[in-house]
Amino acid sequence: MALADETRVPGAPRNSALDWLYRREGRQIIGQVLIVIILGAFLWMVVSNTIYNLQKQNIASGFGFWDNTAGFDISQTLIPYSATSSYGHAFWVGLLNTLLVSVIGIVFATIVGFSVGIARLSNNWLVARLATVYVEVARNVPLLLQLFVWYFAVLKNLPGPRDSIQLPGGSVLNVRGLSLPAPVPQSGAGMVLVAAIVGMVAMIALNVWATRRQRETGQPFGRLLPSLALLLGLPILAAALMGFPFTFDYPVLRGFNFQGGIVVLPEFIALLLGLVFYTGAFIAEIVRSGIQGVSRGQKEAARALGLTSGQMLKLVVIPQAMRIIIPPLTSNYLNLTKNSSLGVAIAYPDLVSVFSGTVLNQTGQAIEVISVTMLVYLTLSLSTSAFMNWFNSRMKLVER
Amino acid sequence: MTGSTKAAGTFVAAADLAPPRSEVGVIGWLSKNLFSSWSNSLITLVCLWVTWRVVMGVLDWAVFSAVWTGNDGTVCQSANVGACWPFVTAKFGQFMYGRYPDSERWRVLLTYGLTAVTLAGLMIPAIPGKKWFGIFAVVGLPFISWGLLYGGMFGLPVVKTEFWGGLLVTLVVATVGIAGSFPIGIILALGRRSEMPVARWVSIFFIEVVRAVPLITILFMSSVMLPLFLPDGVSFDKLLRALIGVMLFSGAYMAETIRGGLQAIPRGQYEAADSLGLSFPQKMGLIVLPQALKLVIPGIVNSFVGLAKDTSLVLIIGIFDLLGIVQAGLTDAKWFAPGTAMTGYVFAAFVFWVICFSISRYSAWLEKRLSVGDRR
Numbered sequence: 168m169a170l171a172d173e174t175r176v177p178g179a180p181r182n183s184a185l186d187w188l189y190r191r192e193g194r195q196i197i198g199q200v201l202i203v204i205i206l207g208a209f210l211w212m213v214v215s216n217t218i219y220n221l222q223k224q225n226i227a228s229g230f231g232f233w234d235n236t237a238g239f240d241i242s243q244t245l246i247p248y249s250a251t252s253s254y255g256h257a258f259w260v261g262l263l264n265t266l267l268v269s270v271i272g273i274v275f276a277t278i279v280g281f282s283v284g285i286a287r288l289s290n291n292w293l294v295a296r297l298a299t300v301y302v303e304v305a306r307n308v309p310l311l312l313q314l315f316v317w318y319f320a321v322l323k324n325l326p327g328p329r330d331s332i333q334l335p336g337g338s339v340l341n342v343r344g345l346s347l348p349a350p351v352p353q354s355g356a357g358m359v360l361v362a363a364i365v366g367m368v369a370m371i372a373l374n375v376w377a378t379r380r381q382r383e384t385g386q387p388f389g390r391l392l393p394s395l396a397l398l399l400g401l402p403i404l405a406a407a408l409m410g411f412p413f414t415f416d417y418p419v420l421r422g423f424n425f426q427g428g429i430v431v432l433p434e435f436i437a438l439l440l441g442l443v444f445y446t447g448a449f450i451a452e453i454v455r456s457g458i459q460g461v462s463r464g465q466k467e468a469a470r471a472l473g474l475t476s477g478q479m480l481k482l483v484v485i486p487q488a489m490r491i492i493i494p495p496l497t498s499n500y501l502n503l504t505k506n507s508s509l510g511v512a513i514a515y516p517d518l519v520s521v522f523s524g525t526v527l528n529q530t531g532q533a534i535e536v537i538s539v540t541m542l543v544y545l546t547l548s549l550s551t552s553a554f555m556n557w558f559n560s561r562m563k564l565v566e567r
Numbered sequence: 568m569t570g571s572t573k574a575a576g577t578f579v580a581a582a583d584l585a586p587p588r589s590e591v592g593v594i595g596w597l598s599k600n601l602f603s604s605w606s607n608s609l610i611t612l613v614c615l616w617v618t619w620r621v622v623m624g625v626l627d628w629a630v631f632s633a634v635w636t637g638n639d640g641t642v643c644q645s646a647n648v649g650a651c652w653p654f655v656t657a658k659f660g661q662f663m664y665g666r667y668p669d670s671e672r673w674r675v676l677l678t679y680g681l682t683a684v685t686l687a688g689l690m691i692p693a694i695p696g697k698k699w700f701g702i703f704a705v706v707g708l709p710f711i712s713w714g715l716l717y718g719g720m721f722g723l724p725v726v727k728t729e730f731w732g733g734l735l736v737t738l739v740v741a742t743v744g745i746a747g748s749f750p751i752g753i754i755l756a757l758g759r760r761s762e763m764p765v766a767r768w769v770s771i772f773f774i775e776v777v778r779a780v781p782l783i784t785i786l787f788m789s790s791v792m793l794p795l796f797l798p799d800g801v802s803f804d805k806l807l808r809a810l811i812g813v814m815l816f817s818g819a820y821m822a823e824t825i826r827g828g829l830q831a832i833p834r835g836q837y838e839a840a841d842s843l844g845l846s847f848p849q850k851m852g853l854i855v856l857p858q859a860l861k862l863v864i865p866g867i868v869n870s871f872v873g874l875a876k877d878t879s880l881v882l883i884i885g886i887f888d889l890l891g892i893v894q895a896g897l898t899d900a901k902w903f904a905p906g907t908a909m910t911g912y913v914f915a916a917f918v919f920w921v922i923c924f925s926i927s928r929y930s931a932w933l934e935k936r937l938s939v940g941d942r943r
Contacts, residue, residue: 292600548779
């Protein structure tokens with residue numbers, strides 16, 4: 168930085184004591200010291216006010232509350248929890264509920280988004296129009312409003328348990344939610360699980376082998392059917408050999424409500440529907456622009472090489488489109504996870520509802536509770552962007 | 568090839584044949600776009616059936632089976648009735664203004680009018696005097712709007728913000744949020760690209776933390792934690808607290824949008840400004856920011872759409888925006904009927920949709936127009 172040392176304001180006195188003030192470095196140091204002083208004063212003011220206010224309102228501080236008894240019930244728990252469990256336990260229940268709805272939401276939103284995104288590019292005019300209408304409606308109506316529609320206007324208007332809607336396969340749908348038959352494993356079910364795992368590993372191995380063979384010899388290998396056979400066929404075969412070692416626990420109407428089976432809460436269904444419908448529209452736009460972003464010349468080159476249209480899609484268009492699609496796609500997955508916090512408005516017991524809602528109201532320790540909540544989302548977000556950076560560096564076009 | 572030779576050497580072409588009927592006109596369009604193959608035809612028929620069912624269902628709900636007049640929920644009680652429009656007509660004033668006093672509602676309309684004129688002046692290219700509209704939008708409009716809406720000036724009675732509600736709050740939060748996020752965004756974007764490590768790290772920390780967490784936690788923070796941060800005896804209005812949260816939130820997103828614009832300015836522009844001997848504020852204010860901000864106008868308009876939708880979250884901390892006031896209206900026992908919830912939501916969704924869709928259309932148009940200028 169020899170040059171920077173010489174950057175002097177014209178007309179500045181030379182060799183005086185104030186000389187360094189006129190250099191860029193000098194001014195930068197002064198600027199940073201000022202920022203530190205202002206921020207420090209602001210923080211000091213905030214902290215001292217907070218301490219004073221907390222003392223005046225008699226609110227404890229620190230994480231002593233973490234092990235205290237929560238004393239409230241949660242309607243959906245993935246790990247054992249009761250009203251006598253601790254606040255810390257309630258935190259984990261809320262976090263798992265957030266992750267549950269986010270993961271399932273991401274899977275379905277991806278399916279909806281890719282289907283609609285491809286439909287928007289369809290040659291069929293009507294299909295493309297319908298996809299556009301869906302995207303423009305879902306993107307331009309607030310998610311919270313969509314959640315209210317699903318929850319208060321649709322699911323809360325379903326009939327009561329006695330007049331439940333019977334769905335095929337022994338499921339019932341009513342105002343208390345969706346009751347599904349629960350599979351109960353009998354002896355030999357372990358073999359089916361083993362077969363499923365073996366099938367999955369074999370499918371991955373097959374695909375790795377097929378990719379390598381194609382890269383080395385140019386011989387393509389039809390991998391879709393063998394993959395499906397390994398993934399689904401193997402467990403089904405194992406189940407058949409073991410004599411289908413499952414029985415089903417069907418929901419049965421007893422008294423005023425259905426007993427047995429797996430009960431999916433209406434809050435969960437409404438949140439899932441809302442998140443999938445809303446995020447699916449954004450993903451559809453990302454997919455569309457990604458596919459359109461592959462230049463025409465690439466497709467024409469693939470045609471000129473004599474690839475079939477299936478090969479062209481698989482080998483030329485999709486790999487390049489994915490490079491455009493994946494970065495915004497991940498940020499939409501993150502948005503979906505963050506948006507799942509809107510479940511608080513329809514009483515879905517997610518992290519924000521259980522922890523920043525009920526626990527905050529009971530303990531009054533706003534600072535600790537909200538900091539922990541923010542830290543959770545920050546961790547999710549930073550790990551996602553770490554993945555993104557890794558992915559980008561792997562997928563980056565190697566330019567000469 | 569069907570030309571005839573009349574005299575030696577003169578060639579007269581026969582009249583062009585019309586293209587085959589299957590290639591042009593309605594039939595050609597249909598066979599090309601809807602029935603190009605048997606699978607396509609099947610898809611078309613399925614889609615037609617679905618469209619027909621959906622359109623008829625919506626029409627039946629909204630028009631044929633709907634209730635149009637009535638004074639309370641009893642008219643909408645029967646089981647297979649559609650929309651309950653009297654709910655919307657009876658509560659329309661509330662949906663638009665909240666509990667803003669009837670006699671003072673002209674002030675809201677006047678504010679809308681002033682804002683609309685200013686925005687039209689800024690947004691429509693054919694109207695001259697952009698500079699004056701811009702200056703008015705920055706220094707005049709906010710204060711006049713505040714004076715009109717809140718009162719206490721020009722001899723107008725004060726209307727406290729607890730009485731504001733409905734679409735008014737939605738628009739106020741969205742507009743103030745975007746306007747306030749603008750300076751925050753510029754400062755953070757410059758800070759993130761600064762050569763001073765302290766400024767850079769402070770900006771990165773703020774931007775990344777705010778972008779990582781959901782808006783709800785920010786709103787919770789501003790409604791629950793902000794009062795703790797303030798000196799004893801100082802308290803903020805609830806709406807103002809929500810506005811601060813929204814501004815900080817959208818400021819972080821705005822910073823990333825503006826940073827995109829700053830990065831798109833070629834290095835030569837910075838170097839040229841340096842070589843002319845401009846100071847940092849001159850370099851940024853006269854050379855870099857005018858170009859960078861022009862580049863990111865579509866991005867800013869898009870974040871306005873996002874913010875207009877996100878505004879509905881303020882209902883969770885007890886402020887009645889359009890959705891909040893519809894939700895509150897549904898708890899009114901007088902209007903208790905099975906169809907009112909859907910009617911209220913459809914009305915709110917329609918208002919939001921019109922606002923967001925038209926703004927995003929404007930943004931797309933603007934993007935096209937701005938890129939035309941760059942393509943020379």
